[in-house]
Amino acid sequence: MNANQGYFGIGIYQPKRETNVGTLWRSARILGASFLFTIGRRYRHQCSDTMKAPRHVPLFSYESFDAFLKALPACGHLIAIELDEQAAPISNFVHPQQAVYLLGAEDYGLPPAVLNKCRSIVQLPGDFCLNVAVAGSIAMYDRISKCQ
Numbered sequence: 001m002n003a004n005q006g007y008f009g010i011g012i013y014q015p016k017r018e019t020n021v022g023t024l025w026r027s028a029r030i031l032g033a034s035f036l037f038t039i040g041r042r043y044r045h046q047c048s049d050t051m052k053a054p055r056h057v058p059l060f061s062y063e064s065f066d067a068f069l070k071a072l073p074a075c076g077h078l079i080a081i082e083l084d085e086q087a088a089p090i091s092n093f094v095h096p097q098q099a100v101y102l103l104g105a106e107d108y109g110l111p112p113a114v115l116n117k118c119r120s121i122v123q124l125p126g127d128f129c130l131n132v133a134v135a136g137s138i139a140m141y142d143r144i145s146k147c148q
Contacts, residue, residue, distance in 0.1 A: 006097030008143060010136050011037030013065065013114060016105040023133035029057050031140040037061065039068045065114055076100040080118040081139050082110050087123035095143045103132050
């Protein structure tokens with residue numbers, strides 16, 4: 001797959017800290033995400049955003065997971081990034097051309113009802129939860145490194 005084909009977005013379910021959203025937003029800008037989103041909490045602009053990521057990568061905020069699902073692009077494959085027994089290791093994962101990656105906040109992850117709505121569940125290396133912005137950055141890097 002050519003890196004110029006398709007699209008991907010990435011977001012956080014009930015983000016705990018605004019700094020994580022800001023850091024993920026910066027990584028999304030650098031790694032070519034088409035959009036960023038939050039579910040359950042809104043993001044307030046941070047003065048630490050030196051790249052002016054909002055000018056280049058739009059942020060969508062959804063009040064609930066159901067509202068997010070209604071807005072999900074028709075061809076977008078919803079992919080959970082989560083520590084889960086059903087998860088495929090990211091090293092073996094083939095990223096779809098149209099993808100929407102969903103991360104859970106570090107303290108709760110993604111609830112089973114949300115995981116059941118995802119087309120794929122992917123696990124990063126390691127046995128412990130990573131910072132959500134770090135996890136998202138790794139997933140995006142894996143995508144672009146395999147798509148070139």
